[in-house]
Amino acid sequence: MFAMAWAMSFGMIRAVSHSPTFEASGFFLMSIHLFSIYGVFRLRFPAAVAAGWISMAMYLVLLSALGLLSGINMYRHAGALLTANLWGMLICYQMDLALRRAFLAVRDVAVEHERSERLLLNILPAELAQELSATGSARPARHESVTILFTDFSGFTQVASSMPAERMVAELNEIFAAFDDITDACGVEKIKTIGDAYMAAAGLPKPCADHAQRCVRAGLDMLAYLENRNRTAAFKWALRVGIHSGPVVAGVVGKRKYAFDIWGDTVNVASRMESSGEIGRVNVSAYTFDLIREEFDCEYRGKLDAKGKGQIDMYFVAGPQAKINHEPREHLLPMPDRHR
Numbered sequence: 001m002f003a004m005a006w007a008m009s010f011g012m013i014r015a016v017s018h019s020p021t022f023e024a025s026g027f028f029l030m031s032i033h034l035f036s037i038y039g040v041f042r043l044r045f046p047a048a049v050a051a052g053w054i055s056m057a058m059y060l061v062l063l064s065a066l067g068l069l070s071g072i073n074m075y076r077h078a079g080a081l082l083t084a085n086l087w088g089m090l091i092c093y094q095m096d097l098a099l100r101r102a103f104l105a106v107r108d109v110a111v112e113h114e115r116s117e118r119l120l121l122n123i124l125p126a127e128l129a130q131e132l133s134a135t136g137s138a139r140p141a142r143h144e145s146v147t148i149l150f151t152d153f154s155g156f157t158q159v160a161s162s163m164p165a166e167r168m169v170a171e172l173n174e175i176f177a178a179f180d181d182i183t184d185a186c187g188v189e190k191i192k193t194i195g196d197a198y199m200a201a202a203g204l205p206k207p208c209a210d211h212a213q214r215c216v217r218a219g220l221d222m223l224a225y226l227e228n229r230n231r232t233a234a235f236k237w238a239l240r241v242g243i244h245s246g247p248v249v250a251g252v253v254g255k256r257k258y259a260f261d262i263w264g265d266t267v268n269v270a271s272r273m274e275s276s277g278e279i280g281r282v283n284v285s286a287y288t289f290d291l292i293r294e295e296f297d298c299e300y301r302g303k304l305d306a307k308g309k310g311q312i313d314m315y316f317v318a319g320p321q322a323k324i325n326h327e328p329r330e331h332l333l334p335m336p337d338r339h340r
Contacts, residue, residue, distance in 0.1 A: 038088030045096040140251030146203035148270035154238040186218040212291035242274025272306035286313035
């Protein structure tokens with residue numbers, strides 16, 4: 001644009017110098033040229049000012065050198081073009097300022113949108129966050145095979161009653177932040193925290209074949225983290241982990257504060273697995289055991305009463321199987337009762 005302004009300056013001066021009425025036509029063409037520099041070419045303000053004043057100087061100097069402007073005409077043209085330049089500068093400055101404000105407004109909107117997207121991704125799974133952003137709603141979906149993980153601190157009420165509120169929140173925040181890192185590393189989706197309980201799931205919203213193994217690894221890692229933390233921490237926390245597999249319905253609820261949640265009997269049974277477990281152990285149902293038996297050693301606990309569910313086959317996860325042993329272990333563990 002700056003080069004075009006220069007080219008137009010030379011062309012205009014050449015045309016005017018050959019015009020028999022150059023005084024009127026010259027001023028008119030120069031005014032149009034200045035208007036183009038300040039208003040049409042959309043130059044930034046410093047570039048427009050430089051082009052405008054250089055064009056005016058070239059016009060006056062060259063035509064004066066050619067003898068086409070002299071005396072009073074020189075002063076008349078100079079005064080008129082000076083006024084035109086000043087008005088052009090004012091208009092260009094206002095346009096440039098408006099463009100800057102528009103750019104900053106667009107940038108601020110983009111920054112806010114990106115911040116909102118990040119916050120949404122912290123609340124919802126990525127797939128649902130994208131759907132919600134695109135359509136304004138997220139459809140509920142039924143997932144036929146997922147695994148639910150529940151954790152809960154034993155004796156939390158007693159510990160919390162003797163701990164300052166700020167310290168209790170700090171303790172839970174530190175532990176749950178570590179659990180978040182563990183679930184991310186294991187490919188498990190955090191659902192929510194309920195008081196001192198932590199709920200997560202694998203196999204949704206994107207299905208996966210190893211959802212049970214992911215949750216068991218996450219549960220074992222959570223226990224290992226807490227055991228290591230308790231060695232040096234002033235407050236010692238005791239954790240139970242319960243896991244169950246089955247179908248659920250997942251969806252987003254809420255109008256202003258969105259929340260991703262899951263429903264179904266699988267969730268209730270997973271909660272019973274946690275409450276029926278023991279401190280420092282991962283307690284799984286027969287359904288989950290059937291999915292992980294090739295990769296994890298488990299201890300059969302028998303049929304135990306679960307509140308509201310009757311007797312359910314339960315297993316403690318002892319740990320991953322040795323890699324050198326690939327033989328099935330059905331002869332070591334009783335088969336689960338498949339009627340539950």
